Amino acid sequence: MLHTKIPQIEEIVEGAINKAALLGEPQLISVVKQIDKTNSISFLDRAHKLDEHRSYWRSADEEFVLVGVGSAQKILSSDQHRFNEIEAVWNEVQQKADVFDPHHEKGTGLVCLGGFSFDTEQDNAYPWEHFPDSQMTIPMYLLTNKGNQSYLTTNILILEEDHKQQIVNQVEEAHALLLDGSREETQLPACTDIEEIEPEEWKLLVDKATNDIKNGELEKVVLAREIRLQFKNDIELAAVIEKLAESQSQSYIFSVESGGHHFVGATPERLVKVENQELVSTCLAGTIPRGRDNEEDHRFGQELLNDPKNRQEHDFVVKMIRNAVEACCYDIEIPEKPVVYPLSNLQHLYTPVTATLEEGYTLLDVVARLHPTPALGGMPQQKSVDYIRSHEALNRGWYAGPIGWFDGRNNGEFAVAIRSALIREDGASLFAGCGVVEDSDPEAEYVETGVKLKPMLSVLGGS
Numbered sequence: 001m002l003h004t005k006i007p008q009i010e011e012i013v014e015g016a017i018n019k020a021a022l023l024g025e026p027q028l029i030s031v032v033k034q035i036d037k038t039n040s041i042s043f044l045d046r047a048h049k050l051d052e053h054r055s056y057w058r059s060a061d062e063e064f065v066l067v068g069v070g071s072a073q074k075i076l077s078s079d080q081h082r083f084n085e086i087e088a089v090w091n092e093v094q095q096k097a098d099v100f101d102p103h104h105e106k107g108t109g110l111v112c113l114g115g116f117s118f119d120t121e122q123d124n125a126y127p128w129e130h131f132p133d134s135q136m137t138i139p140m141y142l143l144t145n146k147g148n149q150s151y152l153t154t155n156i157l158i159l160e161e162d163h164k165q166q167i168v169n170q171v172e173e174a175h176a177l178l179l180d181g182s183r184e185e186t187q188l189p190a191c192t193d194i195e196e197i198e199p200e201e202w203k204l205l206v207d208k209a210t211n212d213i214k215n216g217e218l219e220k221v222v223l224a225r226e227i228r229l230q231f232k233n234d235i236e237l238a239a240v241i242e243k244l245a246e247s248q249s250q251s252y253i254f255s256v257e258s259g260g261h262h263f264v265g266a267t268p269e270r271l272v273k274v275e276n277q278e279l280v281s282t283c284l285a286g287t288i289p290r291g292r293d294n295e296e297d298h299r300f301g302q303e304l305l306n307d308p309k310n311r312q313e314h315d316f317v318v319k320m321i322r323n324a325v326e327a328c329c330y331d332i333e334i335p336e337k338p339v340v341y342p343l344s345n346l347q348h349l350y351t352p353v354t355a356t357l358e359e360g361y362t363l364l365d366v367v368a369r370l371h372p373t374p375a376l377g378g379m380p381q382q383k384s385v386d387y388i389r390s391h392e393a394l395n396r397g398w399y400a401g402p403i404g405w406f407d408g409r410n411n412g413e414f415a416v417a418i419r420s421a422l423i424r425e426d427g428a429s430l431f432a433g434c435g436v437v438e439d440s441d442p443e444a445e446y447v448e449t450g451v452k453l454k455p456m457l458s459v460l461g462g463s
């Protein structure tokens, strides 16, 4: 239920304790307030004193940041129909919750943050033992920065036996800590060792894939590789996120914690965004480096636009996304040809997709239809996922899976978790991949993945 008249927190907590007793089940409350403009990195940093479970999301193309701290409720699923299952639980949670929100801004109030593994049939083995197949968290405390405005949401699952004053004190102490404004000095990781995982075997696999494609087994497959780093000290998440956000201004910046490990990344690739039933998706595939000067940069861009191998990589993605969107949208707009999308160290082929989502469909329905697109899996979809599962040496875990958020007003966005790293206590695994088609050259694909790994590598002290 949404309440627009906002009572004092004492009253809200008391009401929830009574309701929990009456109904015989915990009662979720969500209270939103506008606060002074708050720096998201400082907030993220201070939050570790409260709870290690922190999530970070920064949009690539608007001033929109979410920082989640702690967990009021987690929604998990390892089911084959995990997107639907998560949606069903989410609907139930929303129905039962009491939301006190006078602002009605997107990304405030009841919001879920989290992500999904690439492939539910791959087991959660090292280094992914702490990451379930799907994990969406309603944080206890959520900072929402939208343009110049900041909002703080407090979500609490109230139990019948809870003590009103204890809860109120706990919330007030947490708010004071999170909003205190100071920032401790944080340090970037000191890397002591770098290990590329079997680069020669990886190139042989790319070569094999081109042959399997020529033989008609499949049309395209995205193959990823891993680099492992060792650190001298435990990493400080806020420093990593801050540096990544600075260096990758055109990318989504994300971080999700599970079991004390952080999955972090800077990805340029949106999977899908929905706001007021308006849908935006992105076809991003086909890659060339940036030039050393304007002339070379432009020449590379033109080369990319006219290169048959890169165009083929890209066109598979457009075709698949078009089909998926046509099944649940109208007013679909997709330009005939891609344009060049420059990032700090490389350029991609880019085709935007806009449409209106038909009534009755949700963001998660579209995620279920799209994941994985041929920019992450290949073509045909199921064959390429099977191929990856049986041939790729690494355990993808959440690499290339959907990562993002949604709120209780049918707004939300998912990106694909590429150019990412899983950070453990004293080390990290970094991941990047590339689209392999029949004309792919293993050495060139190796170099392309190297360029994609570079920004994360340099933030983590590896170069």
Ligand SMILES: C=C(O[C@H]1C=CC=C(C(=O)O)[C@@H]1O)C(=O)O
Residues within 6 Å of the ligand: 222, 224, 269, 284, 285, 286, 287, 313, 348, 374, 375, 376, 418, 419, 431, 432, 433, 434, 435, 436, 452
């Ligand atoms: C799979 C990745 O990139 C995809 C996204 C854009 C361009 C790609 C490419 O040109 O190969 C990939 O399809 C990755 O960075 O890990």
Ligand SMILES: [Mg+2]
Residues within 6 Å of the ligand: 285, 286, 287, 313, 434, 435, 448
């Ligand atoms: Mg490529």
